Amino acid sequence: MLTGFKRLVLMASFLASPALGADCGAVDFMTLPLPSGGDPAETALRVAYPGLTIDAGKVTLPGGATFLMGEDSSRAPADRLADPSLREQFHDVYPLAFDLAARETPWFDPGRPRVEAFFQALYGESEAAVRDRLEKAAIKGKATFLMNGQHGVACQMATALAAVEALSIDWSPFFKDVGGSFAWRPIAGTKRLSAHSYGIAFDLNAELGGYWRWSDRAEGDAGAYDNKIPQEIVEVFERFGFIWGGKWHHFDGMHFEYRPELILHARLMAR
Template sequence: MRTRASAAAAGALVVALVAAGCGTDPRETAADPTSSGESSAGSGESTPGDSAPDRQGSSATAAADPEHAVSPPGPRTGRLYPDDMLVFSRKALSDDMVQQIKDLKGVDATMRFSMSQVPLEDKVYNIAAIDPGRYRNWTEQASADTQEVWDRVAGGELAIDPAIGRKLADKQGYLRLGNEKEAPQIHIGAFAPQVDQITAVVNPTWADSLGMIENNAMLITTGNTAPETIRPKIRKIVGDTASVLFLAPELDITAQQTAFLTGGSVAQAVGTFNYTVLGGGRIQPDQAWVEANIRTEDVPILGQVTCHKAVLPQLRAALQEIQMTGLSDEIRPEEYAGCYYPRFIAGSTSLSLHSFGIALDLNTSTNQRGVAGDMDRQVVAIFKKWGFAWGGDWNYTDPMHFEMNAVVEAR
């Protein structure tokens, strides 16, 4: 069974808090105050759309985003919980499901929350909308015990895994959650380790803005019981639309996984699917989703491509305009590296947007990651006009990469 960091180890950890014009370096955090774990909405569980209670008299950090603030959690109370399993569903977990899971022999504690996946620079990450006072008890002790982290989450800011947050934050300390043009930007309040397989957390008032399904995820701790003995029973309760994962820094390749993007029109057009992990960094999405969404068609300049049906009209329109503008020679068909390719990002267990069939790579030999590349800027502008984001604009550039970030009607 996995164990928590000791208090001595906790003292060695560092969290960088990002403020509007300054930064501090307190220690890290994690925790949930209820001894019984899961609590219902009637017993204080936060839900999307909760308004911010009066913060008067609180010693907590002032809310950075009052419109997305909830009551500050106060000092941590209660025990810490090992995060043994994560349930992640394409539908809300009903009260009856939750109670059935809690009643299973060996289930020690649970916590229900909302979770979705956001693409950030072509990697897909899990983002959770949580009650700061409860969720913190499921993180490492150093993270749980850093009060300012959870005050900042309550105040409308984001807490994110340090390595990923430092890489993706803009110069003002903001992060755009999603690849869509209208995706919300959230200020990073803290760089802090999270539960395994969760990259970042916000408070529940953000759930609607991020297109989350309410209460579709659950953390489970099994105490002295081996999680392997309980997973089949949980799978039976939650059904085929959910993933039931053993939690560890590495991916649980033995479990069915769930993929769906948060956001607006693009996410709705793409749809959701379950998948299994294959060898060599590849995945196998549900065949039903593939048959309903993936198409092979001819487009100008590139010839035959295999993509999601939602992106093909826009891709065809962009390439037609490039052709009509006399820029066809700026795209080298022999260096087209594909659109639909169900896989993880190389060297990681994060899905690529190629797994959804809404991204494509062009002119690969001279447009590798981390360089400016030689992609013609008129070509880039035309792709952007037709609803594509360009990897050359990212913090860590990927100039060969274009991905659908808006639904544009092609006539």
């Protein structure tokens, strides 16, 4: 039998720590201490994916797959997007501030260039392989997302959703009729696999998102758009490692994806 005081303490700790993700060991990438010195892109990768090592430009994943960091060439952005090196994934520094001015620069798309083989090695090389690793993360009575259990993605998501629930704004419209999470598919209009294929991306309510392809915008000339996604929601997801497509020139305002290396890289570049 618990005494009244003990029950009160238990209740208080339960209220303070949301049920989902509270004990899965999620990382706050905005406050995580960072090592000093070194190459920011390499440091960001090492910290974002524990077990990843880099030696003389050769990246080895915990599973043994190897990649070259490569160079950040000065080629045309469309070419970089089509077939980037790992280093070119860091070409545009992801803006941590809630400021949509940077994205008005044509082709400023931090996060859009992805080395497909790298993400497949991290999360699964086929639809079946990714599907086997999916876990559910839900937000109170509104939406359930299927996210990859590898590298802590589902835990980060569950913890972020719990933090959104705790916000004092009305978050519910953004989680109504969500665009979904896992889907093994190419990006619209391309042959490149979408981040949704790896179970690391999700879309909020598409009606409130805004997407450059649905807005009659030309590639490289997407211009300004009317954002409806609240800063508070964006900042919660960024804290837990998800970048927001609303900061891209080729805006995708409903879209978030797990790219903690870009959050960490931005912090390192701001030093």
